Amino acid sequence: MLVTILTLALTGVLWGGVYLLMASGLNLIYGVMKIVNLAHGDFIVVGGLLTLTLFELHVNPLAALPAAALVMFAVGALIQRGILERLVTAGPAGELRTLLATFGMSYVVSNVGLLLWGAQVQSVPFLEGSVDAFGIRLPENLLVCSAVAFAFAIAVHIWLTRTMSGKAVRATSQSAVGAAACGLSIRRIRVLTFGLGCAMAGAAGSLTITLIPFQNSSGGPLTVQAFTVIALGGLGNYVGAFLAAVILGVAEVTTSFVFGSNAAAAVVYILFILILVFRPQGLLGRSARV
């Protein structure tokens, strides 16, 4: 019994790492620009499918990760520079415009994925064994992917809190007027932020496609999953997102064990509704926002 509980808890925490990376890009973009990127899940899918293409060219999925992240950074930067920057205006009107734009973008990206990779479900086989210690058995690919995802998300957090460029991004998220008065180019910071958010989505996709199969239309559920993490943690809150990702991972794995995998898929949506009803500000609200 104890071994089962520990296995469920550890597996949940490991999935939490992957969810954290999936959500971090969305969180960063929302935190700085107040844009809810409804195409985020589709960027995760494209990152995964790019990894698939590189894998078919005999590139290790972990080696493909930086390439997928880099391509998605460029895509994100171009989208911000070419489309979203033109829609950003102060107040709710700007937020609604960018929301609708990313909604439309989700369809465009999904259909480009359909043209390039087809509609079939695809995955990348990677480290298919398992690690067994003290009776606890954990999949090797989940262990490695979770470690990489945690490392990536933590590296971004360190960049945000310890470097001047990261501090500039945080400053802009807290007061664009103050940041501009300090000589920061808000436009450049927005391009950097959206690019980085998309790069994180691409990296998450690279890892996730080795764990669960993707198809071009998988983006919507992934967006909801990422959004659940940041809503549960508190929009724009990185510490909250970390806690929320682990909670979501453990809840999914436990539900899957007790009620089956179909019920686990519903957990995300149930959790999302519960947050909206009972704690719309999330676990940590705005109190520890960076």
Added chain:
Amino acid sequence: MPADLLHLEAVCAGYGKVPVLHDVTVSIPRGDAVAAIGANGVGKTTLLRVIMGQIPITAGDVLFDDVSIRELPTSRRARLGIGYAPEGRALFPMMTVRENLEIGAYHATAARRAARAGWLFEVFPKLAPLRGRLCALLSGGEQQMVAIARALMNEPKLLLLDEPSTGLAPRVVGELYEALTHLHADGLTVFVVEQNARAALRFARTVHVVEDGRIARSGLASEMLDERMLAEAYLGHVPEPPVNAP
């Protein structure tokens, strides 16, 4: 070297289709301490926003160091040497005092930032023990000091202050203006807009009275330090008392 550090020539500006400033001409001589006073909503903050490029001008020009900055974004104007402590302070509340100051000199070297911050902790000694505290946790007066210190981090030629005394106790306002007086004495050009006319008149050498988006009167602060003229600045025309009034 031009005598005027900043010159606004016949500037018109507003928000959307609502005009606020009408044909405003103002000069800020190098090394001077200038104030714009007037009642709430007459266009004082808009004047500073125009100088910083936060709202576009519909006519006229803004010259800084004799060069038009009309088309430059706010960030470029800041890098040219205009320090700005905006209305509401616009601090980074979830960053520490030190981090706020660091961002104020983002483009400087780490050594220069550290030296500048060290000097500003001497100018505002109250901030020194608070350097590791989040700005959200500071009092209004402390936040105002951070806003001014942050605007000074980049070694500006001109410091713009928007209502620095708003919401502060008279003692804190006194401390703030004392620090500004020292900075001005060291050669810093300062332009402050204030509703607290008394504080502004005591600090500034030159004063512009703003009414309905226009410069209604300009002159030396020493000449305006008169209760009757202050009342006019805020209340409009004050009628002469009747000759046979008691």
